[in-house]
Amino acid sequence: METTSVSTVKPKRKDKSEDKYRIGATIAFIVVIIGIGVPMWWKTTTVYRVTLPSNAILGLSEQPIKTAVQVAIYTQGSSRAQLLIGELQSAFNESEIWNVEFKHLPPPSRSNEAHTPAALEKLLLQEHPQSVGDFMFIEWPKLQEEVLLTTERSALIRSDTTANKLAQVLHSKILQTYRINQILSTDDRLGAKSEAPQPAYDVIVSVLNPKPRLTHAQWNISMAVKTYVEPWLAQVSDISNYTVRTQWKYRVAIEANLKQVRDESKLGRHYALQEADLPHLLTSISQNLSASTTDKPAINLVVYIPPCKTAPLHIYNSKQQLLTRNGVDAFISPPWGGVIIANPPESVCLAYANDEQPLPYHVSTTDNMQVMLDQLHKLLDISSELQMEGVKTVDIEQLAPRRWEYEAYLRRSAIRHIATASRTLQSLINLLDQISYIVINDDVAAAITSSYADILAAKVALLEHRLGDASALAKRAFVASERGFFDASLLAQLYFPDEQKYAIYIPLFLPVLVPVLSSFNMLRKVLQNLRKEKQH
């Protein structure tokens, strides 16, 4: 205070020369604090984030996933084929999902030699080879049903089958439009409940024998699995890899409410397991299946051998109706797996009831394995269950699934992978917009951009009629998007959100910036004064 009052005594000229320094100091403060300090603070405390093609990713859903399919039609008279094609084309013109190309097949050169539908199909295929995902309708007048779906990529039609029927078959069986709609639907109520297929699964077959002392069940489960399950899985492992493991589990306590029911069998009773109790049963079973060292998701196939004390065990629904069909008591719970109740033979339990020595017996491989394969079909979602009037499907004669069914599965998986990957990436981008402290490091950014590129490529492949490529690309896109989304490095800054950043630095910035900003006002006044002096 003393010094300033002294300085005010000094003449005006001196004061003016000091003014220059003050202005210089003010500008220096402004430059250091606002020009260097704040940007440096911002730079050093900012969250590391590689730039992503955000707008392009958000725009992914604008471009619909459209699949090209080629359907060939062979009729004996070409006018009928033209008519069918015309009607079918108009039926599929409106479709947003399908780009179906109908093709009329001319009669093969030696068509009169073909006396069976198979021979005719062979001749047609020789002249017009099909690629993956294609389909073919062949007219065969002597057919009983309107449409007969073969195990390959073809169906036989009768001479009077309407185009309407063919469109129905295409929609519900071959292309499975309703399921694709479920996948693509953004409405949660309509949306598909099941998840996109993962790249690898452990298929774990567990045989539960809760009372090994009293139930001498014998079963070479490893041989059974090698004969039935493994060859079948080998046929469908284009999308996911399956590792089959088996295990026996003993002394597993099942917590379920069992009710004794009198009947006419030699034992005079059976036990009822209520449908509503199945979730509890599943919980107590899954608790006892041992842990795994891999992080692959597991499909559990459980064969439960009830002890004679509570055998035979059958499932009842809430209306007290027996649900056993063809002697099979089984249920599935996707995606967890399925359970088969393998009741011991009556003779074994009779021996138990009469307090005799427990009888050793073999668990039937064929019975249980057929059920298990059927369960796997349903769990992997390969088979088409839909029944249609006048449409019949040829029974499977070998382990492989029907070709058209499997290709529908490939197509569906590809579309599901693309849709899931797009949604994953979009929600990640939305999250990044909302939560500013998510770190995106180089690895994650690479995964996201490669996933985005693969999505685009897969869409193009679908449209270009390359189902195999599309399936592989879509799977890769899906895996990369999951990797990006679930990478642990995203949350590196989880415990230092922006609010804390500001809270900690406010004691510094508030007192520093207020004088610096107010000195702007002073500079403005000084400039005004200078201008006034010049005018004078």
Add this chain to the structure above:
Amino acid sequence: MSWTHLWCVGALLLATAVAQTTPKDEHFHEELVVRPLSGDHVNTYFQFTTRWHYGQKENLYHTQLTPRVIAELLQQFDVKELHIGLTQGLWRYETWGYPIVEATSGAEMWAWFKATNLTDQQVDKQWAQLANVFSGVLCASLNFVDNTNSIAPKHLLRPQFMPANRENFVRYASLPREIVCTENLTPWKKLLPCGSASGFASLLNSGYVHNTKYHSLGLKVRTLCQDHDEDNCILEMTQTANLVYDLRLLEQSGNDFSLRRLFGMGLNGYCELASSSKIYVQRNELGARYQLVPPPPAEETTTRGGYTVVYGVYDMQEQFQDQGERLFNIAWLAPKGELRRNRQKPAPPPIYAHRYLLGQGQERGRIVTEVTNSHYAPLPILVQELIPWYVHAYLHTLNIRRRPLGRNEYGSETLPFKLLHYAPGKQRELPTHLEIGFLLPGQSSALITIDVDYLVLKWLEYPPDANHGHYINAALVASALPMGTNYSALPLEGHLFAHSFNATRPSYVLGLHTEALIVSLPTPDFSMPYNVICLACTVVALAFGPIHSVATKLIVVVRQTSAPRNFLKKLKEKLFSRGSPVLPTAGEADVPEGAGCLPPEEQDANENDNDEEEEKEREKEDGEDKECAH
């Protein structure tokens, strides 16, 4: 859906199918050993052994008695042998003798790896993954095992798998801080084929197990393959539970005890899948004074290395043959009116070890390991030290001094090293690994000392509850005993406790663990970084204000002649001088140019008219008014 053609395949299969409830190539055994120890302690040792002759690696996909996770382990990693111990409490060698299975307090784990073209880096990776797997399987903190606390022992650990002749790798780690509790016991029991539903495992109720003075869960897996033939292998998995009860803690009078007293319930039978279920009760030495009810149906005398033990044997499968629904109990009845001091004292074991920490302050220290040989002949001793990276050990200070038993002070007599392996530690990367071998003369003690420095840790490196202190792992001491006194470990080739009967060998490999040490490193206040940031920011801000003002502002003083004298008048003037009713505080903030500030000349003129006091008052009232920026 029909699978008609599959029927014939299945029929063929059925004819060839050979599988049984208890498979021929897989056996499960359960054993329980009860040994009274000195000082009213009882040692109960459970051993569950699964031995699976699986043959080819392919068969590991299909498990029966062996848990699936163990089979997967052999497929996923090149592990040939694995030991995991989870222990609470300390085994008192001097009074209790040697345990059947050794373990150190906390968690301990070691594994042998072997495969063609296996490199050190691959082993490190597999080791970390393996620890993570078992962290999940046993609900233990084994996931903290990594390269910063693992070593590759050179001499002390010997492989127990077959064939171990070619290149193989070993990793060892221990976590002395780990606390073992129910959450470890439950998953451990789940690995048993019968679980805790029946058999000896039904005795292991957490409420009773964790009331013991010492409890140790063990898991050992090893593979035994034929030489040059990887397709003929045996997988051996041994689960052990070693408990020491203090009878004085059980609510009862006298020294009687029974299975029901120890475990809360009697035995409900045997595991149906077990090939043998036997209880062994030690009948000589400290067990001799007890009367057993019911008396053991059979007795077995074993002499091993000149040391005889008598066991009463109860075969549970015989006891429960008549399938009655009852609980089996064994009671140990002590003679009445016996005085404690008359009781037989056990002979001290030939070798025991202790460990201390010397030095003062939080900077320098000295780790001391004392090994005592009470045998008359010299014995070879191997000591393995794993010193964590936050403790710096100085090799040049390592020495071994010797004192004969009976003397209290260590003289200057030192013992020469026969063997020394030293891998220096690296801050935040590697622990110090030290292995020493020497010959300890009979009837004497050896004092192994090494000087250490403690590092100061970064604030993120402190574990939760940092004031608890930091552990220095227990040392492992190994020796080869010429006689079997107190020695009850399983022979290398055996897999059952019964295999240790009459297993006389030229020497007996003994392993001991010392106590773990705890050091308190300087512990900071963990909110400090935030406080420091806030405080530093505040100081900078406080300093900045005046500096900025001095550098950029000119302070001039204004004096007003017509200043009202009393407080009310001043207030009145303040309220009405601006023409509008502005609050005084708000009015101070914004000063129109020229309102209170006069050109320097006028200020100069005004200065003399007013006295000092008034000036000060005015300053207090509206300081802003008088500061004018020029």
